[in-house]
Amino acid sequence: MRPLFTGSRWRITAWQARFSCIALLAVCLMIGAFLAPSIANAQAAPTSTHQIQLAGLTMIDQQHGWAFDESHTHIYVTHQGPEHWRDVTPSQFKATNMFVTTSFFLDAWHGYIGALQDQTQILLSTQDSGQTWQTTSFTLSTPGGPYYFYQINFLDSQHGWLAFSAQGSHPGSSVIALLRTSNGGKTWETLLNTVDNPASLARPYGQSIHFTFANLQQGWATGIWLSGEVYLASTQDGGKTWNKDSIAPIKGADSIYFTQSYGPFWQNSRTGTLFVKYDTSSGNGMPHLTTYQTQDGGKTWLLGPSSPSTWYTEFTSFSFPNAREGFSFGFDGQGQFVLHHTSTGGRTWDLIHPNGLLKPDVDNQVLGGLTFLTPLTGWVWIKDSQNNWNLFQTDNGGHNWHALHPVAD
Numbered sequence: 001m002r003p004l005f006t007g008s009r010w011r012i013t014a015w016q017a018r019f020s021c022i023a024l025l026a027v028c029l030m031i032g033a034f035l036a037p038s039i040a041n042a043q044a045a046p047t048s049t050h051q052i053q054l055a056g057l058t059m060i061d062q063q064h065g066w067a068f069d070e071s072h073t074h075i076y077v078t079h080q081g082p083e084h085w086r087d088v089t090p091s092q093f094k095a096t097n098m099f100v101t102t103s104f105f106l107d108a109w110h111g112y113i114g115a116l117q118d119q120t121q122i123l124l125s126t127q128d129s130g131q132t133w134q135t136t137s138f139t140l141s142t143p144g145g146p147y148y149f150y151q152i153n154f155l156d157s158q159h160g161w162l163a164f165s166a167q168g169s170h171p172g173s174s175v176i177a178l179l180r181t182s183n184g185g186k187t188w189e190t191l192l193n194t195v196d197n198p199a200s201l202a203r204p205y206g207q208s209i210h211f212t213f214a215n216l217q218q219g220w221a222t223g224i225w226l227s228g229e230v231y232l233a234s235t236q237d238g239g240k241t242w243n244k245d246s247i248a249p250i251k252g253a254d255s256i257y258f259t260q261s262y263g264p265f266w267q268n269s270r271t272g273t274l275f276v277k278y279d280t281s282s283g284n285g286m287p288h289l290t291t292y293q294t295q296d297g298g299k300t301w302l303l304g305p306s307s308p309s310t311w312y313t314e315f316t317s318f319s320f321p322n323a324r325e326g327f328s329f330g331f332d333g334q335g336q337f338v339l340h341h342t343s344t345g346g347r348t349w350d351l352i353h354p355n356g357l358l359k360p361d362v363d364n365q366v367l368g369g370l371t372f373l374t375p376l377t378g379w380v381w382i383k384d385s386q387n388n389w390n391l392f393q394t395d396n397g398g399h400n401w402h403a404l405h406p407v408a409d
Contacts, residue, residue, distance in 0.1 A: 049407040052076065052085065053389035055381055056103075059373050064108035067406075070389060072100040076408055077130045079108065082379065082393065085408040088130025098122065104152035104160075114149025114162070121149055121164065125185055127157070136185060142166045142175050142195050150176075151211055158184045159216060161191075161239060165207045174207045178239050191239040202244045204231040205258070211239075212263065220264055220298065222274070228256035230276055234298060247301050250290060255280050267323040270297045273345040275326060277315060287315055289328065291346030304347050317370035319378065327398060329370040329380060336360050339398045343375065356401035357392055358384055379404075 052069065059065035059082065067076045067085060073093055076085035090113070092098060098117040105111045113124040121138040140147040147164035154160035164177040175195050179188040192200045203209060204223025213219040217238050225231035232245040250256060257279045264272040274292040292301040316330040324345045332338040337360050339352040357380070368389065372378035378398060381391050392401040 049409045052406050052408045054391050054406055055368050055383075055389050057082070057369065057371055057379055057381060057391070058103075058105045059371065059379065060105065060108050062373065062377065066103075066105045066111055068100075068103070075111075075113070075130065077108075077111075079129070082391070083404050083406050085406055086130075087408050088126075090124050090133040092122065092124060092133070092135060101149045102151055104154060106154045106157065110154070110157050112152045112154065112160075114152055116146065116148045119146045121147060123149070123152075123162065123185070134185075136188075138164075138188075140164055140177055140193075147175075147177055150207065150209075153211060153213060155213060155216065158182060160185065161211060161213065161219075162188065163209070163211055165209070167207070174203055174209070176201060176203060176209060178211070180239060192242070201242045202231075202233060208260065210262075213239075214266055214269070218298070222261035222263065224258055224260045226258050228252070228259065228278075230259050230261050230274075230292070232261055232274065232301075245298075245301070247292060248303050250276070250278055250303065250306070252280065262318060263320065264294070264298065265320050265323040271295055271323065272298060273320075273323045273326075274301060275318070275320065275346060277318075289315070289340070289346065289349065293345060304345070316367040317380070319370045319372040321372045321375055325372070325375045327370060327372055327378065329367060331360065341398060352398050354394075354398055354401055356403070358382055358390060361385055 054067045055070040056068035057065065058067070063079060063081050065078050065082060068074065074087060074089045077088050078085045095117060098115050100113055100115045102114045103112060109127060109129045111126050111130060115122045115124065119139065119141065121140060123136040123138070124133045126133050144167060147166045149162065150165035151163040152160065160181050162179045166175050177193045178191045180191050181188050194201055194203065201221070205226050206224060208223040210222050211219060217236055219235045219239055221233040221242065223231045228249045230247045230250065232247055233242045234245050235242050250259065259276055259278040262275040264274045266272040272294050276290050276292065277287050278290065279287045288306050290306040291304040293304055294301050315328045318326070318328050320326045324343055326342045326346060328340045330338060337354055337357055339354055340349045341352055342349045366383040368381040368383060370378065370380045376395055376397050378394050379391060380401070381389055383389050391404045391406060393404055394401045
């Protein structure tokens, strides 16, 4: 049919319009009949999934998160909660000589993995929830051998720090290198290297140092100290220079074998909490917990009380959702699972006997880790006597737990 042209406008007669509609409808019905079976079959196709065991978990919120298997040879991402995962393992993991040493996940899309391959440090990063991975290579070394990735920390997708560590020249010592980026990892600036300048940072015992940055300028370093003193160093220039902070020792410091500091964790720019675990016998007794509080942005720290409810407990894992809320997980003196919870920044601790976990067996079980997203919602992963990893979730602050059965496709 050719439309009739009149003047400068197209004109279609009524019978032509009706015939066109009928013909178009017939064609659509024929196409629909042809495609319908294919569409139905596509919708009915089952999704292939398999059960997985998770031995490391980072939840961004209750729907989005990242996880590793025990050997760190597979990495998973979820957008559907902690029971449904997608395998996003980088192809580089197929190399048998690559070992993952640390990781950091900023949000549901940005993830960073540090690995060592032969004498080279490899940073793998993703900006699309693991669909693609980029690699950056480093060749930092010491007289005793190569560094390895110790810690990754990003404030946002552009600003982050990499910490490298290696065994020092004598037992219990370490060397540290700290790098920074301000363009999403395109380039890295070396802030310090204690091989070249040993006095640039007082290091804690072993390779226990942990860096925390509140903003682009302020940062802190915590770790283990073999005395009643508490190790805390701070920077005001983004990590270029560091000073060991002066903190009052814990009461009874003469009998304290070691301390280990965690944090600081901040309520706001001025109010924060430093959690400290310490042992009062020659490494053979049960540890204690105490805290230090600051009200001036970390310039001064006030020692808080050590709660008797945390005594005689073997602490295995810690999780601090914020500056006031904290959890510890381990065994009590009778070998039973026990949690301690504070909502007062460590001034007081509540004792929790959890329900729903595996039957405790201190000789055969491994407490892999504990993480709380909020004061109510958290996860713990435990290896049983058959070497299987079991994942549990709580929705009421650790009192009751239920088993999860994660699968991946």
